[in-house]
Amino acid sequence: MVRGSIRGKTALITGSARRIGRCIALALADEGANIVAHYNTSPAEAEELAGELAGRGVDAWTVQADFDRRDEIDLLIDRAVERAGPVDILVNNASIFPSDNLENVTFESVVENLQVNAWAPFVLSRAFAKRMGRGRIVNLLDSRVSGYDWSHAAYIWSKHVLAVMTRMTALEFAPDITVNAVAPGLILPPPGKDESYIERLAGTVPLKRHGEPEDVADAVLYLVKSDFVTGEVIYVDGGRHLKEYTNG
Numbered sequence: 001m002v003r004g005s006i007r008g009k010t011a012l013i014t015g016s017a018r019r020i021g022r023c024i025a026l027a028l029a030d031e032g033a034n035i036v037a038h039y040n041t042s043p044a045e046a047e048e049l050a051g052e053l054a055g056r057g058v059d060a061w062t063v064q065a066d067f068d069r070r071d072e073i074d075l076l077i078d079r080a081v082e083r084a085g086p087v088d089i090l091v092n093n094a095s096i097f098p099s100d101n102l103e104n105v106t107f108e109s110v111v112e113n114l115q116v117n118a119w120a121p122f123v124l125s126r127a128f129a130k131r132m133g134r135g136r137i138v139n140l141l142d143s144r145v146s147g148y149d150w151s152h153a154a155y156i157w158s159k160h161v162l163a164v165m166t167r168m169t170a171l172e173f174a175p176d177i178t179v180n181a182v183a184p185g186l187i188l189p190p191p192g193k194d195e196s197y198i199e200r201l202a203g204t205v206p207l208k209r210h211g212e213p214e215d216v217a218d219a220v221l222y223l224v225k226s227d228f229v230t231g232e233v234i235y236v237d238g239g240r241h242l243k244e245y246t247n248g
């Protein structure tokens with residue numbers, strides 16, 4: 001991949017029908033990348049995104065898969081390549097974020113979080129490496145992997161697994177594939193909460209505000225354009241991870 005250019009490359013972005021994933025898709029398209037927009041339960045939003053991407057002059061495809069189903073995870077890379085041709089960039093963005101703590105966390109929640117948030121990115125990365133042999137992978141972590149999240153226990157465990165997996169696959173897939181991560185902090189309110197939720201927490205951020213999806217997309221863009229960075233995590237969190245270290 002020519003350093004600094006993703007023009008004409010094709011990127012598969014999981015969970016990209018809405019929110020941060022959508023913003024990443026638009027940012028990559030603005031640099032000339034064609035987009036395979038994966039979705040699960042948001043077909044209308046995915047189609048709307050595909051229309052907007054086409055309007056920006058790139059090719060766009062949508063592909064549905066439910067990561068609660070292991071067979072659907074297994075087939076996604078092949079299905080994306082069948083639709084779009086060679087895939088050069090994989091962004092593992094799809095995630096679940098259920099609430100649980102050490103008192104009430106269940107085995108079922110741990111398994112589901114691990115499957116959607118860590119196993120799916122791993123299987124997609126492995127299939128991508130095997131099928132494509134070269135390219136860029138970016139995994140979406142969470143800035144709290146520098147510490148804990150006491151009210152989303154199974155979720156944060158799954159993100160810690162994804163962080164370790166990022167480093168292991170970076171070594172395993174070198175030199176032809178780079179694997180990096182972006183760890184967002186306070187960006188968007190979780191589904192079901194409104195803007196006041198992140199406004200209230202903004203005071204806990206060293207930079208005293210929440211970030212925007214575009215801040216996350218900028219970091220993804222840097223990582224997919226770089227050809228000498230691998231195994232790295234970019235924290236896009238206004239410095240909150242620096243406090244997480246002491247919260248542990």
Ligand SMILES: NC(=O)c1ccc[n+]([C@@H]2O[C@H](COP(=O)([O-])OP(=O)(O)OC[C@H]3O[C@@H](n4cnc5c(N)ncnc54)[C@H](OP(=O)(O)O)[C@@H]3O)[C@@H](O)[C@H]2O)c1
Pocket residue numbers: 014015016017018019020021038039040041042043065066067068092093094095096097116140141142143183184185186187188189190191
């Ligand atoms: N929002 C933040 O402030 C924040 C903070 C820290 C980390 N992050 C991380 O950044 C990434 C993007 O965040 P976000 O808030 O935009 O994510 P999100 O809205 O919670 O989820 C993104 C997408 O994941 C897909 N998804 C969920 N369950 C799935 C399943 N079983 N199978 C396949 N896809 C599934 C959904 O697709 P459908 O809608 O099509 O079902 C959803 O739109 C995530 O990895 C998240 O953990 C976000």
